[in-house]
Amino acid sequence: MRNFLREWQSEVRRTLTGSPDVPPEWSLTFAQGDDPGYYLPGSAVWSVHGGLPTLIAGIRSLLMQSLHPGVLAGVHDHSNFREDPVGRLVMTTRWIHAVTYGSKADALAACRRVQRLHESVRGKYIDGQGEVRDYSANDPELLRWVHVTFTDSFLCAHKVWGGPIPGGPDAYVREWAQAGRLMGVDAPPLSEADLRPQLDAWFASGQLRADERVAETVAFIRNPPLHPFLMPGYRVLFAAAVLSLEPRYRAMLGLRTARLGPLPLPVTIAARVTLAVVRLALDRTGPSEHAARERLRRLGVA
Known part of the structure; x- marks a missing residue:
């Protein structure tokens, strides 16, 4: 039993950080740097991203x-997510943590690294109205969709399964807008109320599209090649993500909330329990936050 728990903990850490037993090297670099960064302890961003x-x-x-065919075309045509989903997750985590916990130099370097990778991500896609369009991963409107859906998703999940947000939801949207600017998003939303009209406009415009490629992607996200130890918990978290979607997006994605016959399953509670179990595999303070606090203490900020 002890060996099972140890292996399970290692798999959780490897999946989330790329390193099963020690903090990933990239997280330790956040102890360096000569400025406090864009966010501090007590900020809405630290509260949401630390949960x-x-x-x-x-x-x-x-x-x-x-659901945006331009974004999806870039992923399908240029990404190795099928072969290395954990590696892709770690790359995304590294960017989020660099912007959240790193110095301004760390955040800028992480964003420039992503933008350089995006330079070669170009091609064509069919939009929601059947028109053939060119795409570039650094296109400001595609980046806006990614930023807005990221912000909406992280805010929505935290409101259901997290604790209070310092300054409230508007503070998180306003603070994380800086990440959007660093990535090239012009005038990102600054409040929760600003998010809604932008999402509604995309939906009403017909730009979003549900097709075979979306169905393939949803199937992969539903059943990724994770270690068997992790799959039961992942299925609960996937069901929670589906539950948190608006019905119109669930319909486009071909998804339904978890039910047993006519009765809805207690997904919200099950997800809360699953997150508590995952917490057992992780330190209370993650390595990125710990390194950031070291930098802030050295600079006399915290």
């Missing part, structure tokens, strides 16, 4: 982002 509901938010944001 385990981000696991549900990440699944939800991937589902949402797949």
